[in-house]
Amino acid sequence: xxxxxxxxxxxxxxxxxxxxxxxxxxxxxxxxxxxxxxxxxxxxxxxxxxxxxxxxxxxxxxxxxxxxxxxxxxxxx
Numbered sequence: 001x002x003x004x005x006x007x008x009x010x011x012x013x014x015x016x017x018x019x020x021x022x023x024x025x026x027x028x029x030x031x032x033x034x035x036x037x038x039x040x041x042x043x044x045x046x047x048x049x050x051x052x053x054x055x056x057x058x059x060x061x062x063x064x065x066x067x068x069x070x071x072x073x074x075x076x077x
Contacts, residue, residue, distance in 0.1 A: 004053045006062075006071065009040035013047070013071040015055060015062045 007014040014037045034041060046053050046064040054065035062071045 004055045005042040005044055006047065006053055007035040007038060007040050008043045008047070009035065009038045010047070010072060012038040012040060013062075014038070015071065016042070017055070 003017070003019050005016045005018065012035060014035050016032070032042075044053055045051060046066060046069070048064060048069040049067035051064075051066045055062045056065045057063070058070075063069060064071070
């Protein structure tokens with residue numbers, strides 16, 4: 001099951017943490033079919049290394065746990 005989704009738009013990269021929900025959500029059950037910031041589609045893999053998206057936080061910035069690449073803009077949890 002996916003735990004994070006990231007916006008496919010390289011200028012946005014809004015991150016959604018699905019674990020913050022009280023009850024795990026399946027991607028198909030999410031009310032947000034697209035990024036609330038820019039309207040782009042979601043990705044479930046890192047846009048840099050293409051591995052399943054796993055995120056670490058450094059301050060208010062999300063990084064890929066696999067390749068350590070920082071996503072373009074500050075992300076929301």
